[in-house]
Amino acid sequence: MSTAADTPFALPDIAVDMAAEIERAIQRNLKGLDFLTTTAPAVGQTPKDEIHRRGTLSLYHYRPMADEIYRVPLLIVMATTNRGYILDLAPGQSMVEHLLLQGYDVYMMDWNAPRPQEKHLRIEDYVLDFIPDSIRRVQERSGEEDVTLVGYCMGGVLSTLYAALHPGGPMKNLALFTTPIDFSRMKLFHAWSDRRYFDVDRLIDTVGNVPPEMLFTSFDMLRPAGRSAGMVQLWDNMDNDEFVKSYRMFDRWGNEMLPLAGEYFRQTVKELMWGNKLHKGELVLDGRKVLLKNIRVPVLHALAQHDHIVPYEAGQPLVAGIGSTDKEEVVLKGGHVSLAAGPNAVRRLWPKLDEWLGVRST
Amino acid sequence: MTNKFSPLDPMAMWRELTAQWEKSTNEFANETMSSDPFRQGMHGGMNASLTAQKALGELMARYLTMLNLPTRADLQVLGEQLQRIDDHLARIARAVEGGPASSVAAPPGPRRTRQPPKAAPAAPPATPPRTRKPPAGKRPA
Numbered sequence: 001m002s003t004a005a006d007t008p009f010a011l012p013d014i015a016v017d018m019a020a021e022i023e024r025a026i027q028r029n030l031k032g033l034d035f036l037t038t039t040a041p042a043v044g045q046t047p048k049d050e051i052h053r054r055g056t057l058s059l060y061h062y063r064p065m066a067d068e069i070y071r072v073p074l075l076i077v078m079a080t081t082n083r084g085y086i087l088d089l090a091p092g093q094s095m096v097e098h099l100l101l102q103g104y105d106v107y108m109m110d111w112n113a114p115r116p117q118e119k120h121l122r123i124e125d126y127v128l129d130f131i132p133d134s135i136r137r138v139q140e141r142s143g144e145e146d147v148t149l150v151g152y153c154m155g156g157v158l159s160t161l162y163a164a165l166h167p168g169g170p171m172k173n174l175a176l177f178t179t180p181i182d183f184s185r186m187k188l189f190h191a192w193s194d195r196r197y198f199d200v201d202r203l204i205d206t207v208g209n210v211p212p213e214m215l216f217t218s219f220d221m222l223r224p225a226g227r228s229a230g231m232v233q234l235w236d237n238m239d240n241d242e243f244v245k246s247y248r249m250f251d252r253w254g255n256e257m258l259p260l261a262g263e264y265f266r267q268t269v270k271e272l273m274w275g276n277k278l279h280k281g282e283l284v285l286d287g288r289k290v291l292l293k294n295i296r297v298p299v300l301h302a303l304a305q306h307d308h309i310v311p312y313e314a315g316q317p318l319v320a321g322i323g324s325t326d327k328e329e330v331v332l333k334g335g336h337v338s339l340a341a342g343p344n345a346v347r348r349l350w351p352k353l354d355e356w357l358g359v360r361s362t
Numbered sequence: 363m364t365n366k367f368s369p370l371d372p373m374a375m376w377r378e379l380t381a382q383w384e385k386s387t388n389e390f391a392n393e394t395m396s397s398d399p400f401r402q403g404m405h406g407g408m409n410a411s412l413t414a415q416k417a418l419g420e421l422m423a424r425y426l427t428m429l430n431l432p433t434r435a436d437l438q439v440l441g442e443q444l445q446r447i448d449d450h451l452a453r454i455a456r457a458v459e460g461g462p463a464s465s466v467a468a469p470p471g472p473r474r475t476r477q478p479p480k481a482a483p484a485a486p487p488a489t490p491p492r493t494r495k496p497p498a499g500k501r502p503a
Contacts, residue, residue, distance in 0.1 A: 202409065
């Protein structure tokens with residue numbers, strides 16, 4: 001004879017579930033009103049100083065949080081399409097704060113919207129001017145010769161290009177997240193930039209800098225149902241304050257895309273996307289060929305298992321192609337953004353990064 | 363093994379359906395958007411829009427010049443000049459207030475003598491072995 005406890009979906013359980021759902025529905029409505037009437041939570045609150053600003057570049061120094069810090073400072077190179085606060089969302093959800101608490105001296109190259117007169121900026125300006133200039137300033141401020149670069153997405157590409165063109169230093173380590181090398185493996189972006197139909201010259205010659213709305217739409221189109229499903233998920237979790245706070249911060253970040261400098265975009269499309277020249281070893285910057293095998297410093301490359309922007313195949317050639325002997329590739333659970341920010345990153349990437357950097361930062 | 367959700371729980375069913383809808387819609391859309399006709403149509407639309415934007419911009423610029431009024435480009439240049447003045451003023455203000463005027467003026471910081479925790483793996487050898495067995499989660503380099 002079966003008892004109520006043995007039955008998978010016994011009536012009392014259903015009643016309890018229903019009561020809980022009704023309670024949640026009431027809470028959802030109450031919290032939903034809060035959602036509509038309050039502003040989004042503040043982001044990027046870790047204390048920092050802007051130590052240099054030049055056009056699209058802002059160089060920040062985060063104030064140390066430990067009494068004793070590692071010798072080698074970290075310079076984070078943010079992706080050029082987005083604001084750097086994704087790595088500093090909120091206390092407890094900030095990679096920057098985590099690194100500071102672990103005893104690192106953290107700097108960040110963050111990007112402002114390029115001005116109309118900056119439409120001429122090319123990849124060379126980022127790789128051979130902004131990065132070396134920022135490294136020099138970090139060296140001056142920290143008093144240390146060695147600097148570790150940490151690059152995220154296109155910030156990772158720029159850091160990789162810099163590393164390949166400066167094998168003699170002063171970069172000590174290179175840590176990269178979701179950095180594409182084989183652009184032909186970024187399937188949808190590659191398809192959309194089909195040279196038979198995409199007249200990139202006409203676009204740049206008309207608009208100057210690429211408007212953020214266009215970039216936002218492109219990223220959104222990679223997962224067209226994502227936004228709607230996200231809204232449903234938000235409504236479902238409206239009674240969960242932590243979920244709502246996190247949703248609002250990520251949503252704000254996703255919506256706040258930056259324009260891209262016109263020439264930089266034209267070059268990215270022609271050289272990297274159409275020509276796939278970084279992967280083929282044919283990319284030339286300022287008359288110098290960019291060869292991955294010239295990178296000999298310790299390298300960590302973290303890729304995301306479910307990355308819809310930079311799939312594993314696009315990032316895999318990096319560690320395979322560099323000349324370093326101390327190199328490591330890790331594939332962690334998560335997506336393009338959740339790899340570096342949010343609860344997933346707290347458990348996976350951040351401890352891994354700390355473990356890898358610690359022994360190489362003395 | 364029990365089911366993930368009760369068939370009588372409407373909210374659980376709704377969540378499952380939403381997840382399935384998202385997955386199938388994304389897959390279908392990605393397939394469609396990879397197709398040749400989609401790319402052609404997308405860029406055809408963009409080119410038409412750019413042509414119209416350019417023509418309208420030129421027309422407006424001519425019209426404004428005729429009326430002796432500044433064009434968008436003129437205002438942008440003016441804005442840039444104001445921005446530069448603003449940047450200079452900010453730097454001067456920081457210097458006057460005694461704040462860090464440049465990256466060189468760093469406040470005294472903590473000692474740079476930190477060592478990694480002892481439980482952490484040892485520092486990499488100068489010449490690491492060529493073949494390393496990667497632990498779970500790592501891919502061979």
